[in-house]
């Protein structure tokens with residue numbers, strides 16, 4: 323199933339759930355409102371009658387000494403409450419039954435949404451995905467494919483739901499930003515002419531998709547509109563979103579989003595690179611907690627010996643997540659501190675070592691030299707390391723992030739991206755531009771400052787979080 327089909331399916335489920343919720347609250351409201359005062363009065367009447375009856379019964383113990391008789395009496399009393407009241411009670415009970423029936427009907431509707439056919443399809447798809455993943459990683463001894471694939475397939479419906487919710491919440495700003503631009507563009511729509519395509523390109527560029535991708539989408543829309551003879555505004559809107567999602571999916575076919583690990587018994591080294599303030603240290607701290615929670619023995623090293631506060635900041639994270647931090651003297655050679663940390667990680671049989679590097683915006687040559695030196699010293703101890711070089715990008719910087727990525731891509735073996743501060747940006751479109759221009763997998767996303775705000779990247783949840791309000 324394609325990404326856009328998954329999108330539509332998610333949307334259908336969401337819409338149904340929304341409808342069910344609304345109907346439920348309407349029914350509940352109806353039930354609570356005073357539209358059957360006779361019934362309420364009757365209930366009150368019966369309650370009073372029962373209370374009277376009970377006190378009467380205690381006075382006349384001799385006459386009413388069996389509970390069966392008491393029951394008879396109270397039902398007689400209910401009859402004495404008058405035929406209209408009895409009818410009202412029956413009505414009231416009937417309306418209670420109606421509510422229950424309504425709730426049951428909705429439960430059935432929910433079950434239909436996750437029909438056995440769909441469930442089968444999903445299971446098949448998950449199995450296929452797992453197989454594909456295993457195939458693509460076959461022969462790569464350093465890849466802990468089972469573990470990562472297991473992470474995905476393990477998630478039950480509840481976990482999946484909450485993951486989607488995290489994305490929906492985290493992408494609120496981006497979704498609103500994109501929707502506002504896109505709806506403005508559609509509001510101006512009169513006919514499919516050259517002005518239309520110009521405005522479409524402007525809208526997509528303004529949403530941070532980048533020039534090349536905007537032109538490419540616009541050209542595809544031009545062809546599809548002609549081919550499918552689309553004129554209606556809604557159809558055009560759906561077409562544009564569909565093409566964006568399809569293009570995004572197609573471009574990501576060869577991207578390997580999984581994290582790679584060293585063979586058992588050897589530490590995995592994960593290097594974090596990126597300019598100042600993008601969120602490297604924060605990401606290291608969050609990820610350390612995550613892997614620790616998975617049962618791994620984690621270690622961190624502060625390789626930023628230039629900025630006075632940097633070491634302290636990582637040490638604070640170390641205390642917070644209870645993970646040891648290796649730190650050198652101020653202004654020490656970062657490579658020597660990293661060497662020391664790798665040796666320690668090996669000696670102490672750590673599973674993962676996170677390397678928090680300095681975030682200076684340097685010229686290409688310096689950067690290349692420093693990272694190359696760091697790699698050399700790591701490989702002296704662990705020839706296969708580092709298993710990952712994660713470039714951290716601040717999503718709020720939009721196209722600037724893309725420029726930084728190009729610089730780092732030229733000067734180091736970046737294996738994947740971490741996009742931080744997605745919660746604070748209206749520029750979520752950068753995810754499309756990154757794939758279009760860099761072909762580097764986004765492996766993680768940050769939706770806030772809390773440890774739990776770091777998530778593995780899910781294209782499905784991302785696409786849905788971005789466009790859910792735009793397609794019917």
Ligand SMILES: Nc1nc2c(ncn2[C@@H]2O[C@H](COP(=O)(O)OP(=O)(O)OP(=O)(O)O)[C@@H](O)[C@H]2O)c(=O)[nH]1
Pocket residue numbers: 596597598599600601602603604605626632680681682742743744745746767768769770771775
């Ligand atoms: N809202 C939000 N803030 C984040 C996120 N990730 C990091 N931050 C914040 O961004 C700021 C900078 O984060 P750092 O981790 O210090 O960045 P750094 O790349 O290590 O910076 P240098 O040490 O200067 O290189 C901090 O205030 C973090 O709390 C995120 O996903 N969302």
